[in-house]
Amino acid sequence: MPLLEAIDVHGGYGGMNILNGVDMAIEADEIGVIVGPNGAGKSTMLKAVFGLLTITGGEIRLRGDPITNLAPHKLVERGMGFVPQEKNIFPSLSVAENLEMGAFLKPGTVSRLKRQIYDIFPPLYDKRHQPAGELSGGQRQMVAMGRALMNEPSVLLLDEPTAGLSPRYMNEIFEQVKRISATGVGVLMVEQNAKQALRIAHRGFVLAAGQNRFTDSGEALLADPQVAKSFLGG
Amino acid sequence: MNELIYFFNYVVVAGSVTGCIYAMGAIGVTLIYSILRFAHFAHADMMTLGAFVVLLLTLAFPHAGDSLGLPTAIVMLPLAMIFTSLVAVGIDRVFYQPLRAHGVKPIVMVIASLGVTLMLQGLIRLFSGTGAESLYVEARKAIFRIELPGVTRPIIITEPQVILFVVTLVAVIGLHLFLTRARLGKAMRAMSDNPDLARASGINTKLIITLTWVIAGSLATLAGTLLSLDVAFKPDLSFFLLLPIFAAAIVGGVGHPYGAIAGGFLVGFAETLAVFNWSVLLRPLRDSLPSWLELPNNLALVGTEYKIVVPFFILIAVLVWRPTGLFKGKVI
Amino acid sequence: MNPTSQHTPSQRPFPRREILLFGGLALVVLAVFASMGPAYATRMMVEAACYAILALGLTIQWGYAGQFNAGIMGFVALGGFSSTFFSIPVNHAFWASDLPGRLGWVLLAIVAAVALVFAVSRIDRLGVPRWLRTLVTVLVALVAYLVVISWLRSVTGDIESQVDFIGGLGLPVWLGWIVGGVLAGGIGYLIGHICLGLRSDYLVIATLGIAEIIKAFLKNSDWLTRGTATISPLPWPVPDPGEVGFVTARALYFCVTAVLIAAIFFLLHRAYHAPWGRMIRAIRDNEVSAAAMGKSINRRRQEIFVFGCILMGLGGAVLTSFTGIFDPQGYLPLNHTFLVLVMVILGGPGNNLGTLFGAVLVYVIWIMSGPLALALMHLVTALGGDWFGWQPGNLDSRALQARVFVIGLLILMVLRFAPRGMIPERIAQHD
Numbered sequence: 001m002p003l004l005e006a007i008d009v010h011g012g013y014g015g016m017n018i019l020n021g022v023d024m025a026i027e028a029d030e031i032g033v034i035v036g037p038n039g040a041g042k043s044t045m046l047k048a049v050f051g052l053l054t055i056t057g058g059e060i061r062l063r064g065d066p067i068t069n070l071a072p073h074k075l076v077e078r079g080m081g082f083v084p085q086e087k088n089i090f091p092s093l094s095v096a097e098n099l100e101m102g103a104f105l106k107p108g109t110v111s112r113l114k115r116q117i118y119d120i121f122p123p124l125y126d127k128r129h130q131p132a133g134e135l136s137g138g139q140r141q142m143v144a145m146g147r148a149l150m151n152e153p154s155v156l157l158l159d160e161p162t163a164g165l166s167p168r169y170m171n172e173i174f175e176q177v178k179r180i181s182a183t184g185v186g187v188l189m190v191e192q193n194a195k196q197a198l199r200i201a202h203r204g205f206v207l208a209a210g211q212n213r214f215t216d217s218g219e220a221l222l223a224d225p226q227v228a229k230s231f232l233g234g
Numbered sequence: 235m236n237e238l239i240y241f242f243n244y245v246v247v248a249g250s251v252t253g254c255i256y257a258m259g260a261i262g263v264t265l266i267y268s269i270l271r272f273a274h275f276a277h278a279d280m281m282t283l284g285a286f287v288v289l290l291l292t293l294a295f296p297h298a299g300d301s302l303g304l305p306t307a308i309v310m311l312p313l314a315m316i317f318t319s320l321v322a323v324g325i326d327r328v329f330y331q332p333l334r335a336h337g338v339k340p341i342v343m344v345i346a347s348l349g350v351t352l353m354l355q356g357l358i359r360l361f362s363g364t365g366a367e368s369l370y371v372e373a374r375k376a377i378f379r380i381e382l383p384g385v386t387r388p389i390i391i392t393e394p395q396v397i398l399f400v401v402t403l404v405a406v407i408g409l410h411l412f413l414t415r416a417r418l419g420k421a422m423r424a425m426s427d428n429p430d431l432a433r434a435s436g437i438n439t440k441l442i443i444t445l446t447w448v449i450a451g452s453l454a455t456l457a458g459t460l461l462s463l464d465v466a467f468k469p470d471l472s473f474f475l476l477l478p479i480f481a482a483a484i485v486g487g488v489g490h491p492y493g494a495i496a497g498g499f500l501v502g503f504a505e506t507l508a509v510f511n512w513s514v515l516l517r518p519l520r521d522s523l524p525s526w527l528e529l530p531n532n533l534a535l536v537g538t539e540y541k542i543v544v545p546f547f548i549l550i551a552v553l554v555w556r557p558t559g560l561f562k563g564k565v566i
Numbered sequence: 567m568n569p570t571s572q573h574t575p576s577q578r579p580f581p582r583r584e585i586l587l588f589g590g591l592a593l594v595v596l597a598v599f600a601s602m603g604p605a606y607a608t609r610m611m612v613e614a615a616c617y618a619i620l621a622l623g624l625t626i627q628w629g630y631a632g633q634f635n636a637g638i639m640g641f642v643a644l645g646g647f648s649s650t651f652f653s654i655p656v657n658h659a660f661w662a663s664d665l666p667g668r669l670g671w672v673l674l675a676i677v678a679a680v681a682l683v684f685a686v687s688r689i690d691r692l693g694v695p696r697w698l699r700t701l702v703t704v705l706v707a708l709v710a711y712l713v714v715i716s717w718l719r720s721v722t723g724d725i726e727s728q729v730d731f732i733g734g735l736g737l738p739v740w741l742g743w744i745v746g747g748v749l750a751g752g753i754g755y756l757i758g759h760i761c762l763g764l765r766s767d768y769l770v771i772a773t774l775g776i777a778e779i780i781k782a783f784l785k786n787s788d789w790l791t792r793g794t795a796t797i798s799p800l801p802w803p804v805p806d807p808g809e810v811g812f813v814t815a816r817a818l819y820f821c822v823t824a825v826l827i828a829a830i831f832f833l834l835h836r837a838y839h840a841p842w843g844r845m846i847r848a849i850r851d852n853e854v855s856a857a858a859m860g861k862s863i864n865r866r867r868q869e870i871f872v873f874g875c876i877l878m879g880l881g882g883a884v885l886t887s888f889t890g891i892f893d894p895q896g897y898l899p900l901n902h903t904f905l906v907l908v909m910v911i912l913g914g915p916g917n918n919l920g921t922l923f924g925a926v927l928v929y930v931i932w933i934m935s936g937p938l939a940l941a942l943m944h945l946v947t948a949l950g951g952d953w954f955g956w957q958p959g960n961l962d963s964r965a966l967q968a969r970v971f972v973i974g975l976l977i978l979m980v981l982r983f984a985p986r987g988m989i990p991e992r993i994a995q996h997d
Contacts, residue, residue: 073434073436091428097424101432102435105436339766550760553760
């Protein structure tokens with residue numbers, strides 16, 4: 001049974017359908033990457049999984065249990081973590097406080113988890129007392145991911161974690177995503193940097209016009225000349 | 235030297251008193267703003283309500299404080315704080331929450347809070363009449379006179395003023411510890427920073443909203459009561475508080491509790507300095523002044539009847555030159 | 567004026583709701599005529615008409631542009647002052663003394679002081695460091711202020727002790743009405759200039775403040791307005807009751823106000839269908855897209871705000887003239903700000919016809935609720951006395967407070983259950 005599964009999902013904003021039947025499945029230690037052209041519904045799909053928009057058809061399951069259209073905070077309780085693309089930190093709170101907010105529902109585990117997060121993101125340890133809003137873009141992204149991991153999620157949703165970052169930071173973030181996934185957390189992320197992201201992906205989903213165009217392992221997609229031609233810029 | 239003591243009594247003490255009151259009111263305004271994103275105009279009336287509840291309790295049990303050696307009103311404060319907080323939470327549930335659920339614009343919330351203002355004012359005056367009433371029921375206000383060597387004029391400070399300074403200090407330190415140490419306090423700051431992310435982190439936003447009203451209501455009760463204890467309870471207290479506490483919150487940067495404290499003292503001292511008659515201080519120099527320079531008797535910047543101009547002027551000045559406030563508040 | 571009209575006339579539905587509501591309102595007014603007598607009823611109608619002008623001022627600010635003005639009272643008081651100052655007889659004792667000259671010199675000194683401070687604030691252009699300029703400017707402003715204010719205090723003190731107050735200009739009252747509108751518009755311009763680019767909450771607090779300041783000024787400037795001593799009687803633009811009797815005089819006054827309202831309606835109608843009005847509606851319906859089309863939103867807002875303030879000043883002037891007495895303490899936030907707010911949100915913000923309806927209906931209820939509140943108060947105190955031994959005195963003022971409570975509750979109820987009023991403004995849907 002897959003950890004997270006989406007079956008023929010339809011949905012959109014204000015009566016306008018953006019998703020027209022998306023299928024996805026990832027296992028517990030896998031990285032799933034959603035790529036595709038602008039307007040394909042990549043971020044919309046991620047938001048649909050996290051209950052931020054109403055799904056009008058299809059089903060989403062977490063470990064086999066239906067979670068379609070559950071409210072975000074219910075999903076957080078069930079072990080889902082979400083990192084939005086923008087506004088994903090508390091800028092006036094210190095790094096440590098940001099992490100603590102991630103574990104708001106499990107106050108007893110804060111210090112142990114904080115140590116784990118600092119192990120995954122070493123740069124954060126030195127800045128732990130600094131307001132998160134003063135950090136660089138890459139470090140903010142680390143804070144955002146760390147905050148989501150503090151809840152010990154079984155699946156982590158990342159919306160374009162490398163948007164606007166320099167190539168150096170981008171690689172660092174991808175390394176960290178790999179490390180997170182190695183601890184047994186399923187990762188589903190949307191990425192603009194399709195080639196690099198597919199390199200670390202166990203599963204790749206190429207969306208176009210709100211539907212799966214190609215679904216395969218990351219390697220296979222990278223090797224597929226059709227995918228390369230239409231979606232990876234040759 | 236006498237003049238300096240006069241200055242101390244009429245500016246330093248008086249300014250600190252007003253500063254404390256405004257600061258506690260402005261903290262409430264700023265907290266409500268940062269969590270609920272609207273200017274809560276009924277806040278000054280919550281201060282009046284808190285003081286009125288204390289008055290009622292004091293009238294009912296005039297000797298409750300005797301055994302502790304404190305004014306009865308002070309002993310009644312915790313009860314009144316609980317009651318006012320409950321009223322604040324109740325008002326939120328009945329009037330503000332449904333509007334929030336409808337997703338109305340902030341300005342509609344402001345108008346709703348003006349409606350609440352009228353309701354509270356009407357209720358308080360309905361029961362209290364319109365006259366002033368001392369919070370010292372069957373008791374007398376203690377006044378401390380501190381004589382300094384070599385001066386005839388003593389430093390005068392009253393019992394309620396001393397209590398006010400202590401209470402303000404405790405309240406501010408307590409609030410600081412709560413916001414920086416307590417889990418819920420941090421969650422409150424988190425919600426003020428980014429409400430959506432707070433929700434996505436599993437923070438119970440309803441609880442935070444309730445907590446905000448409890449803190450704001452309690453501080454309002456403290457400030458209203460201590461002001462009334464020092465002077466007298468007046469049902470139109472809110473009229474004199476509304477503009478200064480909003481000016482203080484805006485000067486400090488809306489959504490910024492420490493800024494609100496600074497703003498409160500700034501507005502308090504500005505008011506006191508503006509109505510202070512400076513010619514008293516210059517009087518000793520009168521003999522040494524050249525003859526063509528005649529010192530007028532009244533050198534106050536504004537008459538006490540125009541005191542309200544001071545917070546307004548500060549407000550306008552901030553809006554013109556630095557709309558985010560001195561400490562960079564959140565939203566313009 | 568048909569404010570409910572859609573962009574295309576063919577969509578205009580038959581105004582059954584409006585006709586029914588206005589028919590009902592007419593019946594209510596007739597009932598007042600029958601029960602309270604024509605003298606009382608005509609007075610009520612004139613006052614309702616004055617309030618309708620105020621409400622139209624607020625409805626264009628709040629309903630057209632989403633700006634909430636919480637200081638209507640201040641603009642009303644300003645209008646009232648202007649109509650009083652222009653219309654009451656000239657105080658010959660004042661003009662015969664040396665006081666006008668001295669007052670003139672002080673006014674000149676004020677102008678000179680402002681010019682001086684302004685000039686000093688520019689000395690950084692001569693190479694003076696900015697911090698020094700700021701320091702010098704503040705010091706010069708402080709000294710200039712103290713000097714001018716002490717001169718002014720001495721002159722105004724002499725005016726009060728020698729000739730009571732400066733008196734009026736003895737001019738026709740309508741001139742005072744116009745200037746009242748202009749004065750209110752000028753203050754509105756200043757406030758709007760500062761606040762309209764900022765969050766709407768700031769406009770609320772600023773208008774609230776300016777209203778109290780205007781009131782404080784009028785109340786304490788005995789040399790100008792006699793302060794709490796009040797000025798009466800105020801002349802009317804029509805024959806006063808002494809000449810033609812109460813009913814006729816009031817009916818004539820009502821005709822004047824009706825003409826004013828008709829003129830305002832006509833102007834609004836013209837403006838509404840002119841390019842200016844289309845732009846306003848575009849801003850109201852979708853601010854972002856209007857801004858994207860390169861429309862200067864703040865400028866339009868400023869125009870609307872000033873226009874609303876002008877109407878408030880005018881309405882206040884007409885109302886004060888009718889009342890016949892200028893009493894600065896008679897201007898109350900409840901009567902002159904919040905009552906108008908209730909009229910507008912109950913009638914339909916942004917809908918002129920709805921606002922007119924709301925103004926008349928709410929004013930009738932307000933006037934008739936006075937005796938009712940008192941009777942209720944007697945009942946409550948009788949019960950309260952029986953049950954709790956509560957014996958409040960001063961029932962009149964307490965009954966007034968009960969009305970304050972009810973107005974507050976009414977505002978909240980309307981916001982909650984009928985946020986668009988009884989005759990809602992129809993906003994075009996573009997989807």
